[in-house]
Amino acid sequence: MNIKAINPATFLMLFCCAYTKAALADAEVEDYFAMSPAELANIPVTIATGTPRPMFQSAAITSVITADQIKSMGATELHEVLETVPGVHASLTEGGNDYNYTIRGIKNTANSQVLILLNGTRITTPFIGTLMTGTEMPIEAIQRVEVIRGPGSALYGADAFAGVINIITKKAGDINGTRAGVRAGNWDTQSTWGQHSAELAGWNVATSLQYQHTQGDGGRIMNADAQTAFDNALGTNASHAPGALNSRYETLNGHLNLQRKHWDIGFWGFNSMDAGTRAGVANALDPKGVANGEQYLSDVRFSTEDWLEDWELTAHASYLHTDFLAQFQAFPNNAKLPIGPNGNINLSNFSLISFPDGVNANVGRSENIPSMELTSIYHGLDRHVFRLNTGFRYEEISTTESKNIGTGVITDNTQTVVNGQLTNLTGTPFVYLADTNRSIWSLVAQDEWQIAKNWQLTSGVRYDNYSDFGGTLNPRLALVWDINEQLTGKLLYGRAFRAPNFSEQGTQNNPVVLGNKHLKPETINTTELAFDYRPLLSLHTTLNVYYYEINNLISAVPVANGLNQYQNNGNQNGYGSEFEWEWQWNQQWQIKGNYAWQHATNADTKQRITGVPEHHIYVALGWHFSPQWQLQPQLNWISGRTRSLNDQRPLDDYETVDLTLRGKKLFKHLNLAASLRNAFNEYPLEPATLQLPQNLPLAGRSFYFEASIDF
Amino acid sequence: MHYLSFDYLSRRWGTIINIIKWLWVVLSLGGLLFSGTLYAGDIEYKIKAGYLYNFTKFVTWPEDTSATFNICILGNDPFGDLIDPIEQRTAFGKPIKLLRLENNSTLAKISKSTLCHILFISSSIETPPTVKDAKNVLTVGESEHFASNGGMIGFVTEDSRIKLQINRQAFQLSELKVSAKLLEVAEIIEGGNHD
Numbered sequence: 082m083n084i085k086a087i088n089p090a091t092f093l094m095l096f097c098c099a100y101t102k103a104a105l106a107d108a109e110v111e112d113y114f115a116m117s118p119a120e121l122a123n124i125p126v127t128i129a130t131g132t133p134r135p136m137f138q139s140a141a142i143t144s145v146i147t148a149d150q151i152k153s154m155g156a157t158e159l160h161e162v163l164e165t166v167p168g169v170h171a172s173l174t175e176g177g178n179d180y181n182y183t184i185r186g187i188k189n190t191a192n193s194q195v196l197i198l199l200n201g202t203r204i205t206t207p208f209i210g211t212l213m214t215g216t217e218m219p220i221e222a223i224q225r226v227e228v229i230r231g232p233g234s235a236l237y238g239a240d241a242f243a244g245v246i247n248i249i250t251k252k253a254g255d256i257n258g259t260r261a262g263v264r265a266g267n268w269d270t271q272s273t274w275g276q277h278s279a280e281l282a283g284w285n286v287a288t289s290l291q292y293q294h295t296q297g298d299g300g301r302i303m304n305a306d307a308q309t310a311f312d313n314a315l316g317t318n319a320s321h322a323p324g325a326l327n328s329r330y331e332t333l334n335g336h337l338n339l340q341r342k343h344w345d346i347g348f349w350g351f352n353s354m355d356a357g358t359r360a361g362v363a364n365a366l367d368p369k370g371v372a373n374g375e376q377y378l379s380d381v382r383f384s385t386e387d388w389l390e391d392w393e394l395t396a397h398a399s400y401l402h403t404d405f406l407a408q409f410q411a412f413p414n415n416a417k418l419p420i421g422p423n424g425n426i427n428l429s430n431f432s433l434i435s436f437p438d439g440v441n442a443n444v445g446r447s448e449n450i451p452s453m454e455l456t457s458i459y460h461g462l463d464r465h466v467f468r469l470n471t472g473f474r475y476e477e478i479s480t481t482e483s484k485n486i487g488t489g490v491i492t493d494n495t496q497t498v499v500n501g502q503l504t505n506l507t508g509t510p511f512v513y514l515a516d517t518n519r520s521i522w523s524l525v526a527q528d529e530w531q532i533a534k535n536w537q538l539t540s541g542v543r544y545d546n547y548s549d550f551g552g553t554l555n556p557r558l559a560l561v562w563d564i565n566e567q568l569t570g571k572l573l574y575g576r577a578f579r580a581p582n583f584s585e586q587g588t589q590n591n592p593v594v595l596g597n598k599h600l601k602p603e604t605i606n607t608t609e610l611a612f613d614y615r616p617l618l619s620l621h622t623t624l625n626v627y628y629y630e631i632n633n634l635i636s637a638v639p640v641a642n643g644l645n646q647y648q649n650n651g652n653q654n655g656y657g658s659e660f661e662w663e664w665q666w667n668q669q670w671q672i673k674g675n676y677a678w679q680h681a682t683n684a685d686t687k688q689r690i691t692g693v694p695e696h697h698i699y700v701a702l703g704w705h706f707s708p709q710w711q712l713q714p715q716l717n718w719i720s721g722r723t724r725s726l727n728d729q730r731p732l733d734d735y736e737t738v739d740l741t742l743r744g745k746k747l748f749k750h751l752n753l754a755a756s757l758r759n760a761f762n763e764y765p766l767e768p769a770t771l772q773l774p775q776n777l778p779l780a781g782r783s784f785y786f787e788a789s790i791d792f
Numbered sequence: 793m794h795y796l797s798f799d800y801l802s803r804r805w806g807t808i809i810n811i812i813k814w815l816w817v818v819l820s821l822g823g824l825l826f827s828g829t830l831y832a833g834d835i836e837y838k839i840k841a842g843y844l845y846n847f848t849k850f851v852t853w854p855e856d857t858s859a860t861f862n863i864c865i866l867g868n869d870p871f872g873d874l875i876d877p878i879e880q881r882t883a884f885g886k887p888i889k890l891l892r893l894e895n896n897s898t899l900a901k902i903s904k905s906t907l908c909h910i911l912f913i914s915s916s917i918e919t920p921p922t923v924k925d926a927k928n929v930l931t932v933g934e935s936e937h938f939a940s941n942g943g944m945i946g947f948v949t950e951d952s953r954i955k956l957q958i959n960r961q962a963f964q965l966s967e968l969k970v971s972a973k974l975l976e977v978a979e980i981i982e983g984g985n986h987d
Contacts, residue, residue: 113842114881121842122977124835257880280882342852342971386971387852390960393972440942460976534950545916546944 086229112147115224115254115532140539140559141573142611142625142659144228153703153713155741155756157220157264157272157785163246164717165699166228167659167675172692173777175770177214177372178326178359185627186655186681186693187243187605189635190770194579194603196241197232197437199248200347203237206448207476207519210240210582212237213374213403213448215356219334220290221262221274226249230605230659231627232577235541235557238472238523239580242605248660250336250349253278253285262752262789270295270785287338297328297357298780305774308365308412315433319416321366327357346379363411363440370409377402380633391461401450411486412440413581424491429642432494436476438501440617445511446517449477465530468541470525477518478583481507488590513586514596520547535563545578549586553578553602567616573609578602585635585647594637594645601649605631619665628656630684653690655681674700689748690731692768695721710744730776735765746791833876839954840934840947841875846884847910847930847945850971854928856951858907866899866921867914883909896921913943927967930956939981944968948979957981 113121142168156162160171160180174181175190175597182195205211226248233241256278264272275292309321330353338350358370377400384395412418412485420434421427452474459467483503484490489511490504505513527541539559546552557575564570581600588596612624631653637645657679665671676695681690689695701715720734741756759765762782769777843862844878861883861946865871869892881888891908893899899908899921913920913933918934920943931944938946944966946957963970 110838110841110877112880113838114845116842116846118843118846118956118974119976120837121846122953124839124953254881280885283885342849384971384973386850386973387969389972393976458972458976460972460980466976 088771092364104486106239112149112256113261115252131505134631135621137745140537140557140561140571141233141575142228142231142571142627144230144661145225145701146228148223151223151226152703152743152754153711153741154715155713155739155754156742157756159218159220159223159226159248161758162220162226162503163228165675165701165715166230168230168657168677168697169228169244169660169678170386170694170697170719172767173769173779174211178777179214179216180211182246183693184243185629185657185677186679186690186691187629187631187653188690191582191584193240196237196245197248198237198245199378200250200380201247201350201615202347202378202397202401203450203452203474204376204401205240206401206450207401207580207583208448208478208514208786209584210389210579213332213376213405215353215372215374215405215409216351216376217293217330217332217353218248218351219272219293219332221272222250222276222289222334222336223248224255225249231573232555232557232575232605234555235543235575236525238521238543238545239578239602242579242603244578250338250347251276251287251289252338252340253280253287255285255420256289259792260789262787264785264787266785267783268296268298270783271393274789276710284344285340285343288336290333290335294331294517294728295329295532297326297330298783299325300781301326301328301778303360303366303773303775303777306361306365307363307772308416309774311412311416311418315417317415317417319413321368321413324366324368326359326369327361327366327368328359328780329355329357331355340439342753343383343386345380345384345487349376349378355792358407359410360769360773360777361411362407362409362442362444364409364770365412365416367410367413370396370407372405372407373407374403374405376404385627391459392459393458393652395456395458397454397456399452401448403448403451404445406443406445406481406603407445408443410439411484412436414439416440418486419590420486420491420494422494424486424488424494424498424652425590426486427592427643434494434496435498436485437498438485438503440481440484440486441501441503442486443503444484445481446514447479450477451475464530466529468525468527469522470527471524472521472525474521474523475518476521476583477516478514479516480512480514482512483507487511487592503618510749511590513590514583515589517587519548521548537561547580549598550581550601553604564676567614569613571609571611571613573611575607576583577607579605579635581647588647593643594647595640597647600635600647601633603631603635603649605629621664622660622662624658624660626656626658628654630654644741654684655679657681669705671703671705672700673703674698676717689723691723691725691728693722694719695723709747710742713741713743715739715741719765724768728771730769731773732766732776735763737761737763737765750790750792752787752789752791756785756787758783758785798834811892820865822889822974836949836954837871837874841871841878843947843954843956844875844910844912844932845888846974847883847932848888850974851930852969852971853884853909853930854967861886862889862891862906863891863910863912864891864899864902864908865912866917867895868894868916870914913938927965927984929966930968931962941979945978946981955979 144164153563159280164171168185170183172181172183174192181192187194191209191211197205229245234244256276260276261273272293276289278287302323304323309322312320330770333352335350339346352375355375356372358367358372361367380399382397416436418434419431421431454472456470483505485503489506523545527544528537532538542555542556560572562570580602586596608631609627614622633649635652637652638648638650640646659677661675663673698718704712716738718736722732738760739758744753759782765779766776852945854861910930915935933943934947939959944962948955948957959981
């Protein structure tokens with residue numbers, strides 16, 4: 082062969098591609114070592130980049146995002162990861178302004194319609210049915226995120242309603258040594274982390290610790306807030322608006338995992354040390370207020386493994402503890418407010434009182450949730466795997482409160498001035514929520530039946546008995562048909578429920594809304610038809626259509642002048658479709674993305690559900706331009722959010738573009754990354770509560786640099 | 793002249809562009825299929841490598857004096873270097889070591905001094921070796937009827953996924969114990985013609 086015949090370009094191409102392939106192979110086989118047999122058994126070998134799916138969830142519509150994909154997209158917070166899942170949109174909750182994961186047009190004020198698990202254990206708490214306020218879990222400790230879109234109550238119980246988010250952290254096999262990293266960006270954002278795995282006295286031990294700090298985007302300006310309205314009406318000048326949302330935070334997050342045969346023990350600690358109150362606890366900006374908390378989760382799992390021939394028996398015990406304290410100004414210094422005879426704000430029967438030191442409060446709560454589950458899996462019968470599970474969970478909250486406003490504090494509303502002195506209401510009937518608890522028993526039965534070579538039927542049912550509102554039964558049925566090598570079809574039906582939370586049941590002494598002890602759970606019935614199509618070895622697509630009906634929606638219903646009460650009031654219907662594709666064009670280029678469309682309406686008024694995107698498009702282009710370097714631009718487009726008739730606040734479509742450059746295993750041990758987020762400095766708005774005169778801006782343009790070392 | 797008119801040239805230029813476009817599409821599609829095949833091959837053996845490592849977690853061996861945990865690959869090695877990172881890991885407190893054995897006689901030679909904890913028998917081996925005296929060897933194979941012919945764990949491709957067949961009797965004849973977690977995802981083969 083004439084060596085001249087190979088021109089330099091060809092030579093370069095051969096050289097580079099040969100290396101790219103080797104580098105990819107080397108990088109990824111480690112991920113396969115970390116997978117369980119069930120995950121390995123579910124990777125289609127005909128697609129370029131298979132993603133693992135736990136076996137018993139494959140009878141649902143799921144998405145999995147791996148640590149490697151998270152790094153490629155440049156995400157540093159969980160909401161950035163979840164925003165890329167079809168049908169999922171990260172909006173903001175009312176009040177706390179935490180991320181609110183809208184799924185398929187299903188959204189409520191607190192995000193209690195989505196169940197969030199950490200390594201399979203529930204970490205949403207019963208106070209408002211979501212994560213502790215300000216929980217911003219760092220990304221580095223996460224090995225993968227699994228998202229079920231659609232109902233999951235037949236397995237997971239309450240609140241697996243619009244979907245389930247399961248965050249899986251890194252185990253010893255994933256860390257495999259020592260890793261340390263630092264990241265810094267604008268807005269005074271810094272993060273540092275260390276991870277270590279070792280074998281200790283027969284245990285595989287994994288530890289990780291991460292510190293993260295940011296001042297938040299000072300450009301998220303609120304031109305007016307709830308205090309502005311009082312200023313305008315009463316001629317005062319107290320509001321901090323125009324001013325930025327107080328989105329600063331400082332967190333410390335640690336995980337410990339111990340594994341050996343039969344045992345899997347986990348511990349998670351999260352501490353938020355200086356978290357701002359975003360738009361303000363009462364929707365009035367509060368630059369000095371803090372909303373801090375800490376939470377701990379202990380988890381022990383035991384399995385009989387090889388003790389029994391046809392059975393596996395497992396036990397799982399967990400204990401979740403959260404301790405939250407917000408110290409804040411509900412209204413700023415020199416506010417003047419209309420106070421009614423009961424000491425609360427009252428717009429119809431009031432006298433005006435000045436608060437020269439502001440309206441101040443310390444509001445705390447502590448939640449304790451022990452739980453226990455026993456599972457038996459029987460696989461002695463040909464073509465069947467039976468699963469029987471019984472569980473018990475106890476949920477408890479105790480509250481603290483001191484403030485200089487409200488019932489039990491201002492007893493005489495003829496006084497004209499109230500100073501900043503706080504009155505402690507803890508343990509009195511005037512506190513915002515009385516200490517309370519409930520217990521939950523549950524029973525799950527499920528059968529996975531391989532009817533024929535290409536047909537699998539999963540049927541299951543779960544019964545939950547709540548000590549407060551009673552029992553609820555939630556079945557599911559999933560028929561999976563492997564039509565041919567390229568095409569798989571799924572027909573799914575499931576029923577799910579959302580349990581009324583403590584806040585909806587017991588809110589008291591609140592000027593705007595009161596709880597209701599007689600609430601029933603919300604229910605949803607969902608039917609889905611899904612196809613998984615792999616027309617080429619390197620192209621993977623999925624398409625689904627769904628229809629759901631929600632009954633007994635819980636909302637705040639006006640009961641008296643200016644006062645509301647939580648009631649089961651309203652039904653919602655929705656249908657839509659999600660399309661996903663992933664195309665490994667060649668070894669250097671990959672394009673993937675998804676399009677989600679939904680049409681959700683209020684079943685009574687036939688009006689579209691407001692504030693949720695009708696269209697959502699995500700596209701990412703991966704360019705592996707050298708063996709170790711990758712560039713990934715991505716686009717996210719949110720469109721078609723409607724507003725209620727009397728809401729004139731702008732809520733335009735928006736699109737954001739991110740750009741991430743990443744180098745892996747440089748000099749074998751060094752990883753580098755740089756990312757530009759929201760590159761064109763788009764001004765995205767998310768719907769705010771009606772008490773705010775404008776919708777809430779998300780973060781503007783930002784950037785960071787990151788370096789980490791794997792030993 | 794007509795042939796040199798601007799109109800003709802631009803039409804001709806358009807045709808050339810179209811041809812280049814089509815060539816590009818055809819070539820890239822060809823490349824795509826080709827690269828896809830490569831990927832699929834990689835994926836298959838990454839999954840099998842993942843399983844091999846998993847067996848160290850879900851199968852229990854009796855105590856032995858070997859300093860390393862040995863994974864032997866018998867016959868033409870289908871893994872290549874992609875399985876090599878497994879040597880950075882440990883099993884039962886011992887570093888994992890890969891041994892590549894050309895044929896049955898190489899196996900017979902080393903088996904006097906070295907224990908193969910896992911013996912992976914590649915599809916190039918037509919007559920699997922007799923290891924029934926060694927009660928602490930996990931035999932893993934990828935030929936079609938490996939488990940039903942008396943092998944302990946066979947890889948089979950089903951619905952374009954790599955699944956496991958486990959021969960329970962072969963395990964009962966050995967001193968190895970297999971975890972329920974592995975049995976739950978596997979097809980159980982009863983009996984087999986294991987003389």
